[in-house]
Amino acid sequence: MSMSVTFxxxxxxxxxxxxxxxxxxxxxxxxxxxxxxxxxxxxxxQCGACTILLNGRRVNACLALAISHDGAEILTIEGLAEGDALHPVQAAFIEHDALQCGFCTPGQIMSAVGLIGEGEAGLDPERVREGMSGNLCRCGAYRGITEAVVAATQAMGAAGQEDAA
Amino acid sequence: MNRFDYVRPRTIAEALSAAAQPGSAYLAAGTNLIDLMKIGVARPARLVDLNHLPGLDAIEGLPDGGLRLGAQVRNATLARDAGFARRFPAVAEALLAGASAQLRNAATVGGNILQRTRCAYFQDPDSACNRREPGSGCDARDGENRLHAVLGWSDACIATHPSDFCVPLVALDAVVEIEGSDGAREVPLRNFHLLPGTTPERESVLAPGELVVALRLPPGADRFAAHARYVKLRERTSYAFALVSAAAGLHVEEGRIVEARLALGGVAARPWRAEAAEIALAGAIPDAAAFRRAAELALAEARPSGENGFKIELARRIAVRALSLAASGTPTRLPALPASPFASSAGGLHD
Incomplete structure (x- = not known):
């Protein structure tokens, strides 16, 4: 059986x-x-390395059957930068040294973009850590990752009402 | 992963008809099913995809004051629904204490109640497991079993139901709406999952081909909203299944408990409603002594199924913690670490 799917x-x-x-x-x-x-x-x-945005929400691509998501809109790490201009989360990961080997980094960045879009963690490092717990980093770059996500949230002006209040 | 047929029904009637073929399984998000298929524990001959069925993803207020949650509503959508979280804060807290943000964005209401146990022997096709393969034995009995059941288990199976979401729902008398080829029926969630007995392979009351279409919270289930908490102890503070958990709801008037609700998670093959504890709490002053008494009653029939005797006292203490936090009032904003009994900031003892 062959099926044509569009994304x-x-x-x-x-x-x-x-x-x-x-x-x-x-x-x-x-x-x-x-x-x-x-x-x-x-x-x-379990590790989050495959995180993508599916219809605007971060999910694990490894547990989603492609055929079931016919018609979906997908954003991957390749689609994040605008030409040569890095996305603010990408720039913040470099600025804050939020990686060592880099294998988990695309998933971390896509997850962070999703988290910032959800608008619930704001600038609270504890909420950022909790919100990023679906992304493991075997090099242990968590401190830099948390700093980068907070900085990117600030740069994007997406701290949310909780923190603006 | 085995080969399978893929069917994409457009109506519930088409779905029921497609799933009537033996070996069929319904596909919701697949966060549990696809994983089990990858490791060879689930081997469906046919997947009936629910993701293109209209009408299963609504959160609807009902004329009688109840609330209906479509089976395809995503966990994160429900937890972030401000009206839902205000009326059922312990359910929102339980949802946010489960899995990771990525999984919550995908996983569904219906899939959550039908998820399989995370017993390591169930998940290993080379191990004996009566739940996976009836009559093969139970390698958990003499294996790594510190996470296993302390209530309602049998010699055939000591697995636990892993859901957080189901625990407060059972406390609030949620009802499961089911459709099948013989028509629609409904079952209280507290009776939906079956204890193992001698047939652990029968995990719920669903007959082959039946479909969960919605969960319903009955009218008045929101009367506990001002005093409702979910507390979950894990071996790491995020993105882990419960060692033990508890959902507590209190209806307090003039310093006394009018009505109490208590359910435990991580202790049995189903979310465990603690009715004797609720009866003892009705009319009591909400203090530490009353909560400890209730916790003793909740675990009165508990016994270790292996090297897990510690879970019994742990469950009592988590029940006391959930009741105490509920008594002090539902927080206006969920803590940074939902349901965690531990600190969300350095130096604090707990939230």
């Missing part, structure tokens, strides 16, 4: 022929669309 990926329309319903969004991106920025860590929804 908007990083603002471009993509149609894919799926000959097998077992393909996850993660494998679709990495193996079929040459978008290998999204990483495969555990492949079981």
């Amino acid at each position: 908007t990926i990083n603002r471009a329309a993509r149609t894919v022929e799926l000959d097998d319903p077992r393909v996850t969004l993660l494998d679709l991106l990495r193996e079929r669309l040459d978008l290998a920025g999204t990483k495969k860590g555990c492949d079981r929804g």
Whole structure:
């Protein structure tokens, strides 16, 4: 059975022929669309390395069947920068040295973009840490990651009403 | 992962018809099912995808004052719904204490109640597990079992139900709406999950092919909103399943408890409603002695199923903590670490 599925990926329309319903969004991106920025860590929804924005919400791409998300809008790490201009979260990760080996970084950054969009953590490091707990970093760069997310939140003017009050 | 047929129904009738074929499974978000398929624990011949069915993702107030949660409502959507969180704060707190933000954005109301146990032996196809393969035995009995059940377990199975969400829902008398080829029916959530007995492979009252379409909170379930908490102890403070948890709701008038609700998580194959404790609390002054008495009653029948005797006293203390926090009032904003008994800031003892 072959099924044609359509996505908007990083603002471009993509149609894919799926000959097998077992393909996850993660494998679709990495193996079929040459978008290998999204990483495969555990492949079981435990590490967060595969985090993407699916219809604007951060999810684990490894646990989502591509066929089930026909019609979805997807944003990956490759679609974050505007030309040569880094997204504020990307810039903050560099500024705050929020990585060592870098393997978890695309997932961390996409998760942070999702978190800031949710608008609930604000500038509170404790809420940022809790909000980022779905992304593991084996190098232990958590301190830098937390600082970067707080700084990016501030830079984006998205601290939320709780903190503005 | 095994090969399977994929079916995308457009109506509930089409879904029921597609799932009538033996070996079918419904696909909601797949955060649990796809994981189990990857490790060979679930091997459905056919997936019936619920994600393109209209009408299952609404949060609806009902004319009688109850609230209906469609089975495809996402956990994060529900937790962030301001009206819902105001009326059912312990449910919102339980939702936010579960899994990670990524999983909460995907996981659904219906999938949550139907998630499978995280017993390591259930999840390992090379281990004996009566729940996964009836009659094969239970490697958990003599294995790593410090996380396992202390209530309602049997010689055949000592697994626990892992949901946080279900714990306050059981305390609030939530009802499960089910559709099947023979029509619709409803079952109280507290009776939905089955204790293992000699048939641990039967995990719920659902018959093959039946579909959970909604959960309902009955009218008046929000009368505990001013005094409602969920407390969850984990081996790490975020993104982990409960060692033990408790949902408490109190209706307090003039310094006395008019009515109490208490349910425990992480202790049994279903969310555990502590009715004897609730009866003892009715009419009592909400103080430490009353809460300790209630906790003793809640765990009166508990016994270790392995190296987990510590969970019994831990569950008592978490119940006392949940009741005490509920008595002091629902916070206007959830703490930074929802449901955590530990500090959210350096130097503090707890929230």
